[in-house]
Amino acid sequence: MALVVVPELPLAAWFEALDEQLHRAAGFFADRPVVANLSTVQEDETTDLAALLDALEERGMKLVAVEGTDAARLSGTRWERLTNLRQRLEDTRETVAGRVLAIPDDPPEPEPVSAPNSLLIDRPVRSGQSIIFEDGDVTVIGPVASGAEVIAGGSIHIYGTLRGRVIAGLKSGAEARIFCSKLSAEMVCIDGVYDTAEQWSETFNGRAVQIQLDQGGLKFSTLD
Amino acid sequence: MSKVMVVTSGKGGVGKTPSSAALGAALAQTGQNVVIVDFDVGLRNLDLVMGAERRVVYDLVNVVQGDAKLAQALIRDKRVDTLSLLPASQTRDKDALTEEGVKKVIDELREKFDWVICDSPAGIEKGAMLAMRYADLAVVVTNPEVSSVRDSDRIIGMLDSKTVRAENGEKFEKHLLLTRYSPARAARGEMLKVEDVLEILAIPLLGIVPESEEVLNASNVGCPVTLHNPVSAPARAYMEAARRLLGEKLDIATPTAERQGFIGRLFGRKAIA
Numbered sequence: 001m002a003l004v005v006v007p008e009l010p011l012a013a014w015f016e017a018l019d020e021q022l023h024r025a026a027g028f029f030a031d032r033p034v035v036a037n038l039s040t041v042q043e044d045e046t047t048d049l050a051a052l053l054d055a056l057e058e059r060g061m062k063l064v065a066v067e068g069t070d071a072a073r074l075s076g077t078r079w080e081r082l083t084n085l086r087q088r089l090e091d092t093r094e095t096v097a098g099r100v101l102a103i104p105d106d107p108p109e110p111e112p113v114s115a116p117n118s119l120l121i122d123r124p125v126r127s128g129q130s131i132i133f134e135d136g137d138v139t140v141i142g143p144v145a146s147g148a149e150v151i152a153g154g155s156i157h158i159y160g161t162l163r164g165r166v167i168a169g170l171k172s173g174a175e176a177r178i179f180c181s182k183l184s185a186e187m188v189c190i191d192g193v194y195d196t197a198e199q200w201s202e203t204f205n206g207r208a209v210q211i212q213l214d215q216g217g218l219k220f221s222t223l224d
Numbered sequence: 225m226s227k228v229m230v231v232t233s234g235k236g237g238v239g240k241t242p243s244s245a246a247l248g249a250a251l252a253q254t255g256q257n258v259v260i261v262d263f264d265v266g267l268r269n270l271d272l273v274m275g276a277e278r279r280v281v282y283d284l285v286n287v288v289q290g291d292a293k294l295a296q297a298l299i300r301d302k303r304v305d306t307l308s309l310l311p312a313s314q315t316r317d318k319d320a321l322t323e324e325g326v327k328k329v330i331d332e333l334r335e336k337f338d339w340v341i342c343d344s345p346a347g348i349e350k351g352a353m354l355a356m357r358y359a360d361l362a363v364v365v366t367n368p369e370v371s372s373v374r375d376s377d378r379i380i381g382m383l384d385s386k387t388v389r390a391e392n393g394e395k396f397e398k399h400l401l402l403t404r405y406s407p408a409r410a411a412r413g414e415m416l417k418v419e420d421v422l423e424i425l426a427i428p429l430l431g432i433v434p435e436s437e438e439v440l441n442a443s444n445v446g447c448p449v450t451l452h453n454p455v456s457a458p459a460r461a462y463m464e465a466a467r468r469l470l471g472e473k474l475d476i477a478t479p480t481a482e483r484q485g486f487i488g489r490l491f492g493r494k495a496i497a
């Protein structure tokens with residue numbers, strides 16, 4: 001369906017209003033044929049109709065025809081070949097008068113969805129695999145194998161046996177914690193502070209454990 | 225519907241080749257059309273274990289490279305006529321295989337057989353990757369010791385990410401075959417327990433094959449153990465595993481160390497019930 005635009009005098013004000021609307025509804029004219037109705041501006045001898053059409057085109061409008069003007073007014077310009085609709089077609093075209101254009105505003109920009117700050121791994125982490133998630137916490141449902149590693153920006157939760165290595169707090173630092181339902185890890189690390197298996201008490205192995213940073217060292221406590 | 229099944233392990237020497245032969249023969253004995261493909265290019269073994277080493281003319285590499293037709297390379301077993309073997313090349317290396325070439329051969333085998341069993345080489349490199357690439361399911365052969373279990377875990381991760389099925393987001397069936405299980409050593413705490421292995425690997429158990437010299441004896445005479453000594457404990461374990469692959473629900477008994485009572489000592493060892 002073609003759209004009809006009806007420029008009005010004074011042109012500067014009309015364009016200003018048009019630009020404002022276009023700013024809010026940028027895609028409105030995309031791929032829609034436009035007919036320029038010049039009836040209200042053509043009486044003014046001083047108006048450069050070709051320049052007016054240029055200005056419309058510059059705004060991304062695809063001009064397919066003019067109406068309400070004399071063919072002679074455009075002869076010698078690049079617009080002279082444009083179809084001149086002599087009489088008003090009472091067809092499906094939308095006539096836009098009064099207001100510059102009755103065009104709906106673009107829907108408001110959706111709020112940017114913040115990146116998910118947790119990662120859920122719903123399967124075992126196998127030997128040789130490494131899960132790296134710098135933007136937040138990692139939760140694993142299943143075991144983390146010997147020779148596997150989980151690295152998180154925040155805390156790490158393992159609902160399963162932790163046999164591999166876990167490195168927490170890459171971004172959040174000392175606040176991060178490590179939880180697992182059965183400790184059998186090779187190495188655990190929070191904010192760069194690490195312990196290997198021989199450094200913690202044997203009594204924690206095989207149990208549900210929480211690990212946190214406390215006065216510069218890793219503190220283990222049982223949860224079960 | 226034909227099935228392509230890779231027999232794999234990560235770690236070498238855990239018994240993939242005797243397991244491929246025994247499972248293949250057991251499936252074929254039930255009337256299924258079976259081919260076992262040796263993917264261990266450069267270290268071919270399967271032909272020996274199957275007793276076909278004197279009949280190899282063309283091999284997998286010849287077929288992949290288009291130098292021989294599949295029918296020319298397939299060797300029909302002399303004992304079970306629904307069992308065939310596609311041997312590997314001993315003189316080439318794994319680089320002689322290409323992904324497209326392997327796909328073509330597997331597609332062709334799918335049309336001829338109910339089961340295409342791929343005996344994978346050890347490791348996680350190209351040969352092992354190609355053996356699993358087009359599989360529908362896997363038998364993960366594991367010995368009850370930590371290094372074998374960890375390598376199996378690694379291979380399971382790859383089955384879940386590097387196979388065509390996994391890449392297409394389809395489910396990839398994996399079965400654990402625990403081999404060389406010694407009840408006596410398990411009782412002494414010298415080996416991982418079955419529950420421990422299952423807990424670590426978290427895949428369903430297909431069977432437990434006990435440590436038995438019958439396996440070596442069978443390999444030495446070039447015969448799958450299920451054909452060579454069908455009543456032996458490993459043969460029975462493999463035959464039950466094959467029935468489970470065919471969908472039967474059978475309980476899996478953990479082999480137990482026999483108490484050598486007075487009668488037992490008199491009559492020597494009996495097959496484990």
Ligand SMILES: Nc1ncnc2c1ncn2[C@@H]1O[C@H](COP(=O)(O)OP(=O)(O)OP(=O)(O)O)[C@@H](O)[C@H]1O
Pocket residue numbers: 233235236237238239240241242264269344345346403404405433434435436437439440443458
């Ligand atoms: N259940 C068993 N009892 C006793 N010995 C066994 C058993 N299963 C396998 N073996 C022996 O273990 C050895 C290793 O087997 P083999 O080399 O065929 O394994 P593989 O996994 O195919 O090795 P590769 O990785 O080199 O292909 C062989 O000598 C074989 O006879």
Ligand SMILES: [Mg+2]
Pocket residue numbers: 240241264269343344345
């Ligand atoms: Mg082998």
